[in-house]
Amino acid sequence: MTAPSEPARNEDGIATTVAILRQRLGERLQSGRSIREQHGHTTTWLPNQMPDAVAFPDSADEVADIVRACADHRVPVIAFGTGTSLEGQVNAPSGGISIDLSRMNRVLDVHAADLDCTVQPGVTRKQLNDHLRDTGLFFPIDPGADASLGGMAATRASGTNAVRYGTMKDNVLALEAVMADGTRIRTGTRARKSSAGYDLTRLFVGSEGTLGIITELTLKLQGIPEAMSSARCSFPSVGAACDAVIAAIQSSLPMARIELLDALQVRAVNAYSKLALPETPLLLLEFHGTEASVAEQAALFGEIAAEAGGTGFEWTTRPEDRTRLWQARHDAYWAALQLRPGARGISTDVCVPISRLADCVTAARARIDALGLIAPMVGHVGDGNFHVLPLIDMDNPAEIAKAEDFVGWLNELALSMGGTCTGEHGIGQGKRPYLRAELGPAVGVMARIKAALDPDGILNPGKIFT
Amino acid sequence: MTAPSEPARNEDGIATTVAILRQRLGERLQSGRSIREQHGHTTTWLPNQMPDAVAFPDSADEVADIVRACADHRVPVIAFGTGTSLEGQVNAPSGGISIDLSRMNRVLDVHAADLDCTVQPGVTRKQLNDHLRDTGLFFPIDPGADASLGGMAATRASGTNAVRYGTMKDNVLALEAVMADGTRIRTGTRARKSSAGYDLTRLFVGSEGTLGIITELTLKLQGIPEAMSSARCSFPSVGAACDAVIAAIQSSLPMARIELLDALQVRAVNAYSKLALPETPLLLLEFHGTEASVAEQAALFGEIAAEAGGTGFEWTTRPEDRTRLWQARHDAYWAALQLRPGARGISTDVCVPISRLADCVTAARARIDALGLIAPMVGHVGDGNFHVLPLIDMDNPAEIAKAEDFVGWLNELALSMGGTCTGEHGIGQGKRPYLRAELGPAVGVMARIKAALDPDGILNPGKIFT
Numbered sequence: 001m002t003a004p005s006e007p008a009r010n011e012d013g014i015a016t017t018v019a020i021l022r023q024r025l026g027e028r029l030q031s032g033r034s035i036r037e038q039h040g041h042t043t044t045w046l047p048n049q050m051p052d053a054v055a056f057p058d059s060a061d062e063v064a065d066i067v068r069a070c071a072d073h074r075v076p077v078i079a080f081g082t083g084t085s086l087e088g089q090v091n092a093p094s095g096g097i098s099i100d101l102s103r104m105n106r107v108l109d110v111h112a113a114d115l116d117c118t119v120q121p122g123v124t125r126k127q128l129n130d131h132l133r134d135t136g137l138f139f140p141i142d143p144g145a146d147a148s149l150g151g152m153a154a155t156r157a158s159g160t161n162a163v164r165y166g167t168m169k170d171n172v173l174a175l176e177a178v179m180a181d182g183t184r185i186r187t188g189t190r191a192r193k194s195s196a197g198y199d200l201t202r203l204f205v206g207s208e209g210t211l212g213i214i215t216e217l218t219l220k221l222q223g224i225p226e227a228m229s230s231a232r233c234s235f236p237s238v239g240a241a242c243d244a245v246i247a248a249i250q251s252s253l254p255m256a257r258i259e260l261l262d263a264l265q266v267r268a269v270n271a272y273s274k275l276a277l278p279e280t281p282l283l284l285l286e287f288h289g290t291e292a293s294v295a296e297q298a299a300l301f302g303e304i305a306a307e308a309g310g311t312g313f314e315w316t317t318r319p320e321d322r323t324r325l326w327q328a329r330h331d332a333y334w335a336a337l338q339l340r341p342g343a344r345g346i347s348t349d350v351c352v353p354i355s356r357l358a359d360c361v362t363a364a365r366a367r368i369d370a371l372g373l374i375a376p377m378v379g380h381v382g383d384g385n386f387h388v389l390p391l392i393d394m395d396n397p398a399e400i401a402k403a404e405d406f407v408g409w410l411n412e413l414a415l416s417m418g419g420t421c422t423g424e425h426g427i428g429q430g431k432r433p434y435l436r437a438e439l440g441p442a443v444g445v446m447a448r449i450k451a452a453l454d455p456d457g458i459l460n461p462g463k464i465f466t
Numbered sequence: 467m468t469a470p471s472e473p474a475r476n477e478d479g480i481a482t483t484v485a486i487l488r489q490r491l492g493e494r495l496q497s498g499r500s501i502r503e504q505h506g507h508t509t510t511w512l513p514n515q516m517p518d519a520v521a522f523p524d525s526a527d528e529v530a531d532i533v534r535a536c537a538d539h540r541v542p543v544i545a546f547g548t549g550t551s552l553e554g555q556v557n558a559p560s561g562g563i564s565i566d567l568s569r570m571n572r573v574l575d576v577h578a579a580d581l582d583c584t585v586q587p588g589v590t591r592k593q594l595n596d597h598l599r600d601t602g603l604f605f606p607i608d609p610g611a612d613a614s615l616g617g618m619a620a621t622r623a624s625g626t627n628a629v630r631y632g633t634m635k636d637n638v639l640a641l642e643a644v645m646a647d648g649t650r651i652r653t654g655t656r657a658r659k660s661s662a663g664y665d666l667t668r669l670f671v672g673s674e675g676t677l678g679i680i681t682e683l684t685l686k687l688q689g690i691p692e693a694m695s696s697a698r699c700s701f702p703s704v705g706a707a708c709d710a711v712i713a714a715i716q717s718s719l720p721m722a723r724i725e726l727l728d729a730l731q732v733r734a735v736n737a738y739s740k741l742a743l744p745e746t747p748l749l750l751l752e753f754h755g756t757e758a759s760v761a762e763q764a765a766l767f768g769e770i771a772a773e774a775g776g777t778g779f780e781w782t783t784r785p786e787d788r789t790r791l792w793q794a795r796h797d798a799y800w801a802a803l804q805l806r807p808g809a810r811g812i813s814t815d816v817c818v819p820i821s822r823l824a825d826c827v828t829a830a831r832a833r834i835d836a837l838g839l840i841a842p843m844v845g846h847v848g849d850g851n852f853h854v855l856p857l858i859d860m861d862n863p864a865e866i867a868k869a870e871d872f873v874g875w876l877n878e879l880a881l882s883m884g885g886t887c888t889g890e891h892g893i894g895q896g897k898r899p900y901l902r903a904e905l906g907p908a909v910g911v912m913a914r915i916k917a918a919l920d921p922d923g924i925l926n927p928g929k930i931f932t
Contacts, residue, residue, distance in 0.1 A: 113712050113821035114850075136716065156661040167659050169668070170636065185908040191817040192849045193633050194886035195622040195672050197893055197901050197930055198912045202635065202668030206661050223718040246579050250602065252689040252754070254720070288718070290766070293759045300756070351657040355579035383658045384580075420660035427663055435663050442651040445919065446664040452918035453911065464663055 007461060009095045013073035017097065018053045020069050028056040028103075039080050039098040041091040044346050045392065045400060046429055049091040051078055051098035058103050060176060060184060060215035067213060067458075068182035070097055076461050079209040081151025082124065084143075086347050087428025089155060089208050093462040099213060101150055107131045108216070115221045116173055116190055121150025121214045128219075137221040140165035143424065144333070150214045155426040156206030160329070163382030164256040164288065167424065169205045171220045177204055177212035180454035190218055203449075208426055209460040211453050225288035228256070229298045230322040231315035232285070233305040234278040238262065238365075241281045242358035244308035245381050248301055249354070255297070257286040258382040259329055262361065265336060265376035272335030273328045278312060283381070284329050291317070329378075336376045336389050343374075343391040348407050350414035351385040351423030360417055364388055364410055371402045385423030412437070427464045436466065473927060475561045479539035483563065484519045486535050494522040494569075505546050505564040507557040510812050511858065511866065512895055515557040517544055517564035524569050526642060526650060526681035533679060533924075534648035536563055542927050545675040547617025548590065550609075552813050553894025555621060555674050559928040565679060567616055573597045574682070581687045582639055582656055587616025587680045594685075603687040606631035609890065610799070616680045621892040622672030626795070629848030630722040630754070633890065635671045637686045643670055643678035646920035656684055669915075674892055675926040677919050691754035694722070695764045696788040697781035698751070699771040700744040704728065704831075707747045708824035710774035711847050714767055715820070721763070723752040724848040725795055728831065731802060731842035738801030739794045744778060749847070750795050757783070795844075802842045802855050809840075809857035814873050816880035817851040817889030826883055830854055830876055837868045851889030878903070898932045 022029045030036075031053040040048040057063045070077045076096025083090055092098065104120035107128060111117065112135050119128060126146045128139050143152060143159040151157075153175065158167035165171065174188030187200035204211060235241035241260055248255060261269065261282045270277055283305070287297040298315035305313050316322060328335075337345050352360045361377060368375045368388070379386030388410065390403040411421045411434040421427075421434035436443050447465055450457075488495045496502075497519040506514040523529045536543045542562025549556055558564065570586035573594060577583065578601050585594060592612045594605050609618060609625040617623075619641065624633035631637065640654030653666035670677060701707035707726055714721060727735065727748045736743055749771070753763040764781035771779050782788060794801075803811050818826045827843060834841045834854070845852030854876065856869040877887045877900040887893075887900035902909050913931055916923075 111819065111821060112716070114819040115715060116819070156665070158659060158661075162659060166636075167661075169665060170632075179911065183907055185911055186905065187908055189881075189886045189904065190819045190884040191851075191880075191886040191889065192820070193624060193628060193817055193851060193889050195624075195633075195888050195890050195892045196886050196897070196904055197672070197909065198677075198915060199622070199635060199665075199668045199672050200908055200911060202665045203915075206663070206665050211664075223716050225718055249581060250578070250689050252691055254755075289720075289759075290762060292762055293755075296756060296758055351659055353577065353580040353582070353656045354658070355577060385657075385659060414657075415655075418656040420655045420657040420662050422661050423657065423659050424661050426661045431662070438655065438662055439652065441649055442653055442666055443663065445645065445651055445666060448918045449664060449669075449915055452914045 007094050010074055013075045014052050014095055017069050017073045017075045021053065021055055021066060021097065024065065025055055030054045039083065039090060039100065041088045042083060043086050045344065045394065046088040046091065049093045051092035052095045054098045054100050056100050056103050060178065063099060063213050063215050064178045064182045064184055066097065066099055067178050067180065070458055071181055071456065074456050074458060077213065077458055078460050079154065079213045081122065081148030082145065084145035084147045085151065085155055085428060086425045087430035089426060089428040089463060091429060101148065110135060112137060114190060116218055117221055118216060118218045119149055120216060121148060123149050125149060125152065132221065136224050138224050139219060140222050141168055141171055149217055149219065153205050153214055153217055154207065154209050156424065158424045160257045160259055160380060162380060163258055164254060165222065169202055172201055172205050172217055173220055174201055174218040175204055175214050176216035177214050179212045180456065180459050206426065208428065208463050210450060210464055211459065227289060227291045227294045227317055228322065229287045229294040229315055229317045230285065230325045231298050231301060231313065232325055233283050233310040233313040235281045235283065235308070235310050238281045238361045239358040240309040241283050242354065242381065244283065244305045244310055246354055247304045247308065249382060253297055253300055255285055255382060256288040259284045260379035260381040260386065261332065262365065262377040265332060265378055268335040268339050268376055269328045269332060272338050273331055275328060284325060332378050336391065339376065340374050340391040344394050345389045346392055346403055347387055347389050348410065349385060349387045349423050349425045350410055350419055350421060351383060352414050352417045352419030354384040356417040356419065357381060357384045360413060361386060363413060367406060367409060371406055373402060373406060383423065384419065429463060432464065432466045435464065473560050476540055479541045480518050480561055483535050483539045483541045487519065487521055487532060487563065490531065491521055496520045505549065505556060505566065507554045508549060509552050511810065511860065512554040512557065515559045517558035518561045520564045520566050522566050522569050526644065529565060529679050529681050530644045530648045530650055532563065532565055533644050533646065536924055537647055537922065540922050540924060543924055544926050545620065545679045547588065547614030548611065550611035550613045551617065551621055551894060552891045553896040555892060555894040555929060557895060567614065576601060578603060580656060582684055583687055584682060584684045585615055586682060588614050590614050591618065598687065602690050604690050605685060606688050607634055607637055615683055615685065619671050619680055619683055620673065620675050622890065624890045626723045626725055626846060628846060629724055630720060631688065635668055638667055638671050638683055639686055640667055640684040641670055641680050642682035643680050645678045646922065646925050672892065674894065674929050676916060676930055677925065693755060693757040693760045693783055694788065695753045695760040695781055695783045696751065696791045697764050697767060697779065698791055699749050699776040699779040701747045701749065701776050704747045704827045705824040706775040707749050708820065708847065710749065710771045710776055712820055713770045713774065715848065719763055719766055721751055721848060722754040725750045726845035726847040726852065727798065728827065728843040731798055731844055734801040734805050734842055735794045735798060738804050739797055741794060750791060798844050802857065805842065806840050806857040810860050811855045812858055812869055813853055813855050814876065815851060815853045815889050815891045816876055816885055816887060817849060818880050818883045818885030820850040822883040822885065823847060823850050826879060827852060829879060833872060833875060837872055839868060839872060849889065850885065893930045895929060898930065901930065902932065
């Protein structure tokens with residue numbers, strides 16, 4: 001897949017800016033090929049497009065300095081967290097400077113009574129949760145990868161427990177950012193809610209580095225639940241599993257996680273994790289609450305699942321059993337890759353109203369099979385969000401073309417069902433055509449905001465907009 | 467209080483536009499004085515600033531027509547829901563056309579399986595909940611007044627159960643709006659989550675009619691809980707009450723409402739509602755869940771409250787007892803007014819991190835007493851948000867000046883505590899100076915977005931920005 005053509009490289013500006021930044025940052029400005037390649041896109045089929053240099057700032061002031069130097073010479077600036085985004089968000093199609101925020105990795109403040117904390121953008125979610133270990137609090141958003149919190153905010157990440165705790169948009173109270181001209185802003189306070197002016201926090205969350213560089217985040221935290229229970233249940237069809245989920249949501253069952261694995265994914269998990277789960281659609285659940293309430297929740301779900309045709313319902317609050325159950329889910333990606341060793345997994349996601357999820361997943365399975373692709377599916381089914389992972393031989397152009405065809409078809413299907421072209425991966429480079437198909441003239445409004453805040457288009461060019 | 471000076475009226479443009487709209491809309495364009503006055507600000511001490519005419523469109527197409535006519539002649543357009551905003555949001559400081567959306571009051575769709583619905587902006591929250599009565603679903607946001615859902619979105623309203631269900635920003639999935647040039651956009655789909663481009667939904671929620679006119683909303687719904695319990699508990703001090711709230715939140719107790727009434731407000735409620743509550747700070751709570759879980763939640767809160775020094779803890783699931791308890795809270799405003807018959811209640815709100823709430827409320831009480839004002843307080847204490855209601859003799863300029871002084875002081879105090887100048891009332895005209903104090907250069911970013919989307923400044927001029 002070739003990325004659409006991008007503005008030509010500004011060779012003179014880039015050379016000048018690299019020289020200036022090298023002078024200022026010394027060893028913290030790197031331009032070796034391998035480090036540059038590592039800061040281009042590495043996760044899927046999009047071509048790697050390297051920046052010209054990678055800067056490693058230590059502070060927001062330094063970020064502002066770097067952005068100003070780039071602004072002076074109209075050189076692209078691409079923010080980089082851990083490089084785990086999935087739609088080419090960190091590529092540098094016109095070259096420029098990658099700002100790697102990994103050195104800005106301090107937890108600045110934890111306010112336990114207020115259930116909030118303030119962190120630098122390079123702190124990863126695991127690092128934050130390690131830091132919180134003794135406070136009785138945790139940060140719930142878990143997109144799978146140990147991504148940086150700045151990157152998770154920039155792509156509006158979510159993951160397995162969004163059904164209970166929301167996505168990054170719901171968990172960032174405020175942020176600081178460096179704008180395209182190097183000015184610094186703070187978008188909010190530590191108050192839990194506010195109606196003071198435009199919601200710039202939410203505007204920055206999901207803006208993929210195209211409006212400013214996030215240099216600090218104030219995040220909501222949660223109390224670690226007194227008890228957690230996990231459950232699993234197999235279903236004769238994806239439709240039956242979705243019926244159970246819908247019934248559970250309608251009865252206000254406060255599920256913390258509810259994950260669907262399709263039959264192929266269960267087969268992969270069985271092989272990889274040495275399990276013997278029935279190779280039919282599987283739901284994995286987690287409940288958070290008091291001892292009594294998680295028991296009650298699990299029991300209620302068991303009744304709902306049975307009515308929908310579920311079998312083999314099991315639940316447990318024993319940590320080792322919970323871990324075993326969820327380890328299989330956490331390893332789903334690696335398990336899937338083992339279905340076809342040597343192939344690359346091309347993760348794509350869509351999100352539809354939950355009433356359409358069964359139809360969407362079922363149609364996707366039929367299309368995958370008709371195209372002769374191998375592609376397991378997992379779903380954050382409480383949100384109607386699911387991932388398909390075509391396993392592709394990257395040396396086979398015909399196969400890549402089939403996978404591209406499938407992704408295009410799947411996006412159109414999701415839109416026709418009232419859904420979105422991405423629940424949590426973002427637009428980046430890969431989903432740009434579908435954004436226009438999804439939102440039409442609203443994309444023009446986004447472009448006007450982008451032009452107003454970054455008139456020279458230096459911030460992460462070639463992303464979101466075609 | 468005089469509003470800051472505003473751009474001069476565009477007399478010719480207004481006359482031409484009124485004539486054009488009268489031609490098009492006939493009786494649905496009104497310019498009688500009383501209807502115009504009713505569409506200016508009526509709720510507090512800000513002067514009423516009438517529009518020149520009030521249009522009553524029947525459709526989004528008509529809204530677009532009206533906006534285009536205004537754009538052609540650079541005439542202000544002010545969206546109007548039910549007129550219950552509290553900071554002058556519907557005033558017309560430079561005249562212009564008020565668009566009253568009350569005729570656009572249809573519930574367009576309810577998708578029970580997806581827990582969402584689509585409504586026109588003039589539907590009020592009670593009307594929606596009446597419509598939903600037989601579905602087992604409800605829309606949770608309750609700002610007190612029976613406001614229109616379009617207006618609630620425009621001011622980012624919340625209310626008593628935001629602690630559990632969030633604010634309007636959390637409950638609008640997508641919306642349609644007419645932009646300043648009359649183009650129509652849709653900001654999202656019915657998917658529960660999305661990372662497709664900038665979050666225009668959240669940008670419009672809270673934009674107070676300054677970026678576009680909301681013509682349709684897709685809202686999240688909730689399943690009506692199987693059981694609800696209510697509880698009350700008195701405390702020796704605001705500090706003790708806040709300690710109980712913090713402990714309850716830290717232990718993840720899923721409270722649906724937790725409301726603080728200060729001692730003066732309790733005295734008012736006792737008199738008005740013929741109750742005999744101890745005239746000390748009072749917490750009122752509500753829990754939603756299963757029969758077993760609401761009982762467990764109430765019991766847990768009882769233990770937490772006792773540890774914090776609470777007394778007289780009582781809880782009930784009997785609907786008539788719950789109603790009696792909450793009726794007192796619902797009547798708090800009317801009860802307060804009876805503390806000083808003939809006075810006007812000037813509601814103001816701030817929101818601080820919950821660890822500072824007790825200090826903030828206590829300092830506010832001291833300041834109120836020192837100024838010789840009468841002003842009860844109520845708080846959505848789970849969010850750190852509280853309201854002060856100075857009861858003012860509007861014929862006494864010295865007293866008005868004292869109240870203004872108090873409001874300014876309270877906002878500065880909230881900001882100094884890491885809070886916001888408004889938790890749920892919005893900026894409108896009244897809070898403009900504090901917005902700048904709160905967010906500084908970020909207000910410049912808001913202004914650039916405003917200028918990009920409404921270059922002639924016709925949408926609700928004189929609001930949010932000074």
